[in-house]
Amino acid sequence: MTETIRALQEKMEAAVRALDFEEAKRCRDRINLLRGGATEVDAETADMSGLARQKPGAMGLGTNHQRRTPPPGWTPPPKPDPMTKGRSAPRGPRRK
Structure with missing residues (x-):
């Protein structure tokens, strides 16, 4: 499996050099699936089109609180x- 991941990483880097970011994204997603325990067949056939990456800070402490509106x-x-x-205001005669 490490050979498959290594080959996908090389393919992803080649796609980035060719400015084909969609192919690089597909390779990155397949690498993540393989590292997560999916088989090569499952990673190849997985439909990742509806998935979106989480915005930074969405799970951090104190970063997803709603803003209060007056x-x-x-x-x-x-x-x-x-x-x-x-x-404070003077209260009486000053002492010397």
Whole structure:
């Protein structure tokens, strides 16, 4: 089986050099099927036309959370003035 995978890899690389990306994709999919445990006959006859690769981050932690949308008419509160951050108003006579 390793000879078959090696031959498919060479065929895939030749297809990429020839800019035939569809053939390279078919070779890549057959290699993945063979590595996954399929027989050569199953990998040859498998119909991969309806399958799509998963988008990056679709299964990662925290990457597929839905975005929250604010209710209609909501406006964000004004941002605090950075010049007064952490200061409080004077409370009484100053000590010396």
